[in-house]
Amino acid sequence: MSHNLHKERIEEYVDRVCSRIRAPKWRKQDIALELKSHLADLVEEELGHCEEKYGCSPGQSQEEAAWQRALAHMGDPDDLGIKLHRVHKLPFDWMLMASVACLAALGIFMMWAAGQSDSKFGEVLFAYKWRITAVSGIVMLGLCFTDYRKWVRFGYYLYGATVLMLIYIYEFGEVKAGYLRYVDIFNRQIDLIEFIPFLLAISFAGIFGGSRPKPVPWMKLLALLAAPVLLLYITGRPITMIKYGVLCFTILMVMRMKWAAVGSLLVVSTSVFIQDVLLRDAFFIKKVIRYSFLQPMKDPRGEGYQYIQAQKTLQHAGWFGKGVAPDGSLRLPALHSDMVFVYLTYTLGWLAASLLVLLIVVFIFKGFQLSVKVQDLSGKLVSAGIISLLGFDFAWHILMSLGLVPIVGISLPFISYGGFSTLLPFASAGLLLSVHRHRQNLGNPIIYVGSNDVD
Amino acid sequence: MKVNKELVKGSSGTLLLSLLEKGTMYGYEMIKVLEKRSDGVFAFKEGTLYPILHALEAEGLVSTVWSEHDGRKRKYYELTDAGRKQLIERKQEWNVFQSAVNRILADACDACFPNGKPGENPI
Numbered sequence: 001m002s003h004n005l006h007k008e009r010i011e012e013y014v015d016r017v018c019s020r021i022r023a024p025k026w027r028k029q030d031i032a033l034e035l036k037s038h039l040a041d042l043v044e045e046e047l048g049h050c051e052e053k054y055g056c057s058p059g060q061s062q063e064e065a066a067w068q069r070a071l072a073h074m075g076d077p078d079d080l081g082i083k084l085h086r087v088h089k090l091p092f093d094w095m096l097m098a099s100v101a102c103l104a105a106l107g108i109f110m111m112w113a114a115g116q117s118d119s120k121f122g123e124v125l126f127a128y129k130w131r132i133t134a135v136s137g138i139v140m141l142g143l144c145f146t147d148y149r150k151w152v153r154f155g156y157y158l159y160g161a162t163v164l165m166l167i168y169i170y171e172f173g174e175v176k177a178g179y180l181r182y183v184d185i186f187n188r189q190i191d192l193i194e195f196i197p198f199l200l201a202i203s204f205a206g207i208f209g210g211s212r213p214k215p216v217p218w219m220k221l222l223a224l225l226a227a228p229v230l231l232l233y234i235t236g237r238p239i240t241m242i243k244y245g246v247l248c249f250t251i252l253m254v255m256r257m258k259w260a261a262v263g264s265l266l267v268v269s270t271s272v273f274i275q276d277v278l279l280r281d282a283f284f285i286k287k288v289i290r291y292s293f294l295q296p297m298k299d300p301r302g303e304g305y306q307y308i309q310a311q312k313t314l315q316h317a318g319w320f321g322k323g324v325a326p327d328g329s330l331r332l333p334a335l336h337s338d339m340v341f342v343y344l345t346y347t348l349g350w351l352a353a354s355l356l357v358l359l360i361v362v363f364i365f366k367g368f369q370l371s372v373k374v375q376d377l378s379g380k381l382v383s384a385g386i387i388s389l390l391g392f393d394f395a396w397h398i399l400m401s402l403g404l405v406p407i408v409g410i411s412l413p414f415i416s417y418g419g420f421s422t423l424l425p426f427a428s429a430g431l432l433l434s435v436h437r438h439r440q441n442l443g444n445p446i447i448y449v450g451s452n453d454v455d
Numbered sequence: 456m457k458v459n460k461e462l463v464k465g466s467s468g469t470l471l472l473s474l475l476e477k478g479t480m481y482g483y484e485m486i487k488v489l490e491k492r493s494d495g496v497f498a499f500k501e502g503t504l505y506p507i508l509h510a511l512e513a514e515g516l517v518s519t520v521w522s523e524h525d526g527r528k529r530k531y532y533e534l535t536d537a538g539r540k541q542l543i544e545r546k547q548e549w550n551v552f553q554s555a556v557n558r559i560l561a562d563a564c565d566a567c568f569p570n571g572k573p574g575e576n577p578i
Contacts (some may be wrong), residue, residue: 086506
């Protein structure tokens with residue numbers, strides 16, 4: 001009879017403590033279970049004292065006293081709850097959030113300006129951009145407030161789905177402009193290949209991180225890394241393969257497999273080279289060497305045109321910019337996508353462009369810092385993986401604007417026009433925020449599912 | 456003798472780490488050992504143990520595993536490699552600190568006894 005009463009008292013005490021803690025349910029259950037177990041030990045000890053003192057099994061009043069002493073020993077439940085909350089509350093990375101907000105606002109503004117500078121776009125750019133930014137923002141917050149381990153847990157399935165997606169693109173995709181492949185979804189042409197490195201970054205985090213990291217057999221590692229290389233090779237876009245190489249390199253470096261990391265870079269660059277020479281008659285290499293950024297004047301009206309126009313535009317920008325260019329005054333192809341950094345520099349000036357670069361560098365640095373700090377291996381892998389993809393896009397876009405690398409259709413994340421070039425960076429930021437929130441190594445939610453009772 | 460709370464607070468993390476040096480323990484066990492070894496100096500509210508332990512876990516200095524003994528589920532704490540490293544550093548830090556404090560307190564005592572400390576001058 002009294003046993004139930006005491007059980008109730010434990011529950012009451014522990015519930016009171018837990019009511020002060022705002023943390024995921026599994027964590028609260030874990031804390032509750034630990035406190036209950038401690039209280040049970042404590043009461044047992046107090047009852048033991050009774051027996052020593054009176055030499056008999058304790059009566060109801062002694063039992064009652066023992067319970068009261070036990071609870072007094074534990075201390076004030078509210079105080080304890082507040083202290084536990086301080087340890088367990090999920091942090092929010094305001095810095096990262098603020099820099100994403102800056103980039104998003106800048107993106108929307110640039111699309112409005114681009115619509116002014118080139119009337120053939122009209123209001124479409126702005127109207128689409130703010131909508132896709134709003135949707136992406138919601139996706140970001142959704143990802144931020146769910147535990148990334150929930151996604152990462154499905155590593156193998158995600159990997160399988162990604163490979164199937166590649167096969168689908170290969171079968172049903174449409175070839176345009178050499179090697180781009182679009183897929184028709186809901187009557188929209190979507191460049192699904194953009195999506196693949198991002199999905200692979202999450203899959204690999206799940207496969208190699210797992211809930212209980214264990215060494216991965218070499219053959220498995222090679223097979224996993226090689227399969228997408230092969231498929232990207234078939235669907236064929238050199239820049240995506242190079243990006244994929246950077247992803248492999250980062251993942252292997254995080255796993256402290258330096259030689260494999262260097263090896264993966266070698267394999268990817270060799271395969272880019274071989275594919276280009278054998279299957280495309282060195283189309284890409286010729287493009288890079290013969291025209292384009294090394295010698296734009298060789299073909300000033302063709303391959304070199306965009307480089308020359310970009311350089312000219314940049315030269316006229318000045319420190320404080322020229323403001324929004326009137327309609328048709330700028331001869332800058334793709335000023336809303338591939339050339340958005342050039343257009344931004346022209347509009348806002350070099351000072352603003354430098355500030356943007358600084359913001360990007362801080363963003364990337366914070367991302368890598370997070371992957372170093374987080375203890376969970378899958379968290380390390382997912383944050384390092386997606387930040388390397390984002391960093392690659394940022395760096396390549398800016399370098400190609402400056403005419404230092406070939407122009408190959410890499411958008412400026414967050415800012416350029418386009419569905420994926422807006423959605424993916426936001427989704428990445430959402431995952432980073434989620435890793436930040438759950439970076440503390442306080443158990444693993446998967447282990448505790450269904451085990452929350454104490455006797 | 457009761458010791459100032461602040462003094463205990465600052466070193467409680469290190470004390471818990473040192474308890475785990477010899478093997479895994481659960482919370483209640485740690486309280487008992489601490490009380491016994493310190494002759495009751497470290498008898499604090501037992502609940503406050505857990506925020507400290509959980510903070511150590513969050514920092515990756517200890518890891519935990521649940522196991523069941525005599526029908527009671529218990530959460531066992533274990534030092535991680537990082538925790539072991541941290542403990543060594545903290546111990547060194549403590550040695551430097553306490554010897555400095557002792558020296559200063561001893562000097563202060565010299566001033567208390569201008570004719571030499573008791574027992575120093577047998578005549």
